[in-house]
Amino acid sequence: MGKSKVLIIGGTGYLGRRLVKASLAQGHETYILHRPEIGVDIDKVEMLISFKMQGAHLVHGSFKDFNSLVEAVKLVDVVISAISGVHIRSHQILLQLKLVEAIKEAGNVKRFLPSEFGMDPAKFMDTAMEPGKVTLDEKMVVRKAIEKAGIPFTYVSANCFAGYFLGGLCQFGKILPSRDFVIIHGDGNKKAIFNNEDDIATYAIKTIDDPRTLNKTIYISPPKNILSQREVVQTWEKLIGKELQKITLSKEDFLASVKELEYAQQVGLSHYHDVNYQGCLTSFEIGDEEEASKLYPEVKYTSVEEYLKRYV
Ligand code: NDP
Secondary structure, X not given: OOOOOEEEEOOOOOOHHHHHHHHHHOOOOEEEEEOHXXXXXXXXXXXXXXXXXXXXXXXXXXXXXXXXXXXXXXXXXXXXXXXXXXXXXXXXXXXXXXXXXXXXXXXXXXXXXXXXXXXXXXXXXXXXXXXXXXXXHHHHHHHHHHHHOOOOEXXXXXXXXXXXXXXXXXXXXXXXXOOOEEEEEOOOOXXXXXXXXXXXXXXXXXXXXXXXXXXXXXXXXXXXXXXXXXXHHHHHHHHHOXXXXXXXXXXXXXXXXXXXXXXXXXXXXXXXXXXXXOOHHHOOOOOOOEEHHHHOOOOOOOOHHHHHHHHO
16 A cells, blocks of 8 residues: 555644645655635745645645635545644634535545644543633534544644743743743643654654554653653753742632733633643543554654753
8 A cells, every 4th residue: 555645734834834844754745735815925835835846736725615625635545634723823723624524525535634733622621721621622523523524533632832832941921941030830740741843743644544543542642751840941951051040830820810811812821721730631541542652663752851952
């Protein structure tokens, strides 16, 4: 069996561009949806051209034109969506319901990976903090539509994107590590899981032709990257040879501060609450599902320490 042909939706996005690179690197014939709506956004257009020069095919299509989506889907075996899902940037998770309809109509797709790539919504939809819960609720709506349509799927639960969480030493609103002081959430000992986004893309592409991942949730939880906020800070301190001043933020003070913010920020902070104060990412057993670094030991994933070196 040859390698599947892949269509990536959201291919110029933060994660999407990495999925395109990983798909090309792993030898898949790779198609990227080129939406007319991007117009003269020169950065996106240049990125698409650069992918084309690396061997990708650009497919014209739009969420406003259902038939164009169906035709795009018919070209491939696998569809991966990396459509936006971060309120402080853009949030279009429910648009995927049109994509699910298009995949159903096309009838040829062997695997669909919807835009997930975060905490597993099935595990936390009942306990996630409001209003951040909306992200999980919408991802569950998409899952239900996929399963109702009988579309073969893989859900990738990628835990924390390193750029957001490690860059800011687990502090919301910061994406560069400080060199003077750091806010520690609660006791700072709740473990989370941090992944380089390029590794997330590599693992996601690995799953698409793998029968072990069919109709499963795949967790990206490599053992070296399961750390508490204090351990992340210690790793950074070792790299810069300096101890940071630490200011503890209690859960009560954190919750009080959330109320004063605008909605998009409240959504983001809710996720940080669940990760930092509840320790949600390490609060359950994977059970019958699969873990990516065990499935693909050949992938040399980036450790937290290696990732943090880029900021020194
Ligand atoms: P981006 O904000 O970078 O957006 C991705 C793409 O969405 C864009 O490039 C664009 O595609 C497409 N898009 C946006 N608006 C529209 C629209 N109106 N119609 C059609 N397409 C649209 O997304 P991210 O990479 O930040 O997020 C991808 C996934 O990762 C989400 O599910 C998100 O929840 C998750 N995530 C997880 C994080 C974690 O820490 N675990 C952190 C951040 C995100 P085009 O290229 O066609 O223009």
